[in-house]
Amino acid sequence: MSKKTGLSRRDFLRSAVALGAGGVMVGALPALAKPARHPQSALLQSRPTLNMWWWGEQELPGLQRWLDRAVASYEGAQINTLLQDTSVVISQFQTAAAAGEAPDIQFLWNGIYHMESVWFGYLEPLDGLVSQEVLDKSGATALSFYEGRQYRVGWYPIPMVHYYNKRLFDQAGLDADNPPKTWDEFLNACDRLKSAGITPYGGGIQDGFWGEWFFGQSLVQSLDSPSDAINLFIGDLDFREPRYHECWVRLRELVDLGFLNDDISSLELYPGIDLIVTNRLAMGLSVGTRVPADNALLEGDLGVMIMPVFGEGALAGKPLLDSQGLGISSQSQHKEVAADFLEYINQREWLDAMWEITGWMPSNSDWDSSVIEDPLVAKIWNEWNLGDNIAYVPNLMPAQFWTDAMFVAAQAIIAGEMTGEEAGEQNARIAQEWRDFNPDLVENYQIWAASLA
């Protein structure tokens, strides 16, 4: 990296922002109720300016307020935050890093969504930088590791769940306290619901994300380890084997049996989930962050379950847990300060503050969950966060597979234009295309698979 001399435009702007923000902060300090931290080291006392690019307000309203308070009360550094647009979270960071202008702290989605930046050398391993206790308890999940080194601190969890509507189960004469656990029980429940005039299963796939969730929750049933998923992409396993495209066969089965809502192809993900919450759909895919609000809307008649099991893989029937996280750029001039801030927001008071401000839990297992009043949310904390959970395998999926294979196959199957077997063929072909386009990444994937096995 070239060494800069004098006051560059960037330094000037940075100083101006720091002065402005500092002025605002001085005015705001008396209003802050939370105790401020007093870092000990001489480095921290010099109060450097750090840049933090983050994402999350889009899916967890209130996170901005929580972060603003945490940043304002942190005395170790002046931290300038930038909320990123969803579509540029990765590209903005990678482009900045390639130009040597990466922020000090960066929001990181899990798995491949930050692993490419690890391979390009843009992220700093956190072992020995952030305290081991925070690394272990922050809930970063196994997909934050590469060659035994951890690159993310967990921030808040994303449990992947199946919703079911207890009122509609009651109407169909089903036991709402015992949702289906096996695929046969599930098909039987769908049949009973359909006979009662209730749409059994579905959501909205128009934007493609329902396909990812279905693929993530169903492919995993055929896997013995997350590394199997990587092996499918790098060609060591083959999507054309019946076991590895059974998820698509099951989706087509639901289409053929008429169990899906008729407007699934024209609805987007969240309006599709709303059908369950408004008593128009009995079961479907969802995400844990919605549970507090949705269960309140249904006055406690919302249920969550693990996807009914059809597969025989070792991972079948286990709760899936993803988490959002934060990492430190390898270009940061203040890595220790950045690490200190990540430890700071994992302190008890800030974990509690996240629940108070956003109504959603942090991923840190140290958090005192006794404040949860809703038994359904408590169930998610205990079974998904603290239980024997498994990683969310779509986070291992190359982006090209997402756009050209998963997105396409899920929509085409639901439109009745592709069978499960054809989807297996298509998946294998796109995986090969990805390898052809990205020969430089395949070896990294192989190493990653070995470390996940």
Place this chain on the structure above:
Amino acid sequence: MIRTHRLTPYLFVAPMIALLIFIFGYPIVRIFEFSFKQVRGIDGPWVGLRNYELVLNQPLFGEAVMHNLQLLLAVPILIFISLLVSVMLYERVAGWRLYRTIVFIPYILAVPIVAVVLKNVFQFNGPLNTALRSVGLDALALDWIGAPSVALWTVMMVIIWREAGFGIVLFLSRLLSLDEEILEAAELDGANWWQRLFRVILPQMRGVVEFYAVISVITMLAAVFSYIYMIGRGGPGTSTMVIELYIFNFLTRNSLPGVASAVSVMLFLASVVLIFILFRLRSNAMEADLA
């Protein structure tokens, strides 16, 4: 009279030419360069024609090209609608100024707004299908944005709905600038409305129609991304995948700017060739007219 060196005028315009080269030339040169590299981040190793080879062998690219070509069918429809409405407005029917404003409104609306609103209208259980079912036209209540066989046509309808506004106003402004004496002379000579339209009005509009055709062709080839992305992101399946979305996916989602650049170069060259052909045809037609 002061004599100046013959290069002096060029020196005066040199800064502007340098600026134009920097603004337009530099990015194009970089895109050409990137197309021969496996770029990660902002640079990468030279791979020759590998990016082009990969793209041309990928079936999805062929589908994207076919969809763009299919969208070209919208061009004659756009021209026809724009001509029809502008001529009707030119007849100065009562309230024509208000109608002119109304037909132009879709064009000044932002595409994302148009797409979101119309996407809602076109949902399988949305307002359009509800209305169709309520009058017994269930067979016409299609899955407008959810069925692969219908989705691209729906996108085309949305494009036509919005883009026609520009054509109408463009044609109307040309009509309003026509020499009315010629029309009056034709009328005195006994020409009926149709004869005046086809023999007097349309020949004089040839230039503006050709200009609009060129603009529309470029739109269908290289400026439909916002419609496609907002309405279906290329889906359902691959049914609305177009070249721009293909480029976008490789650039921002697959982190392969080299591949995205290769496709951009091909799209750029195709557009240049097409525009050259269209202008050549126009030039030939003008020469024929003069002869």
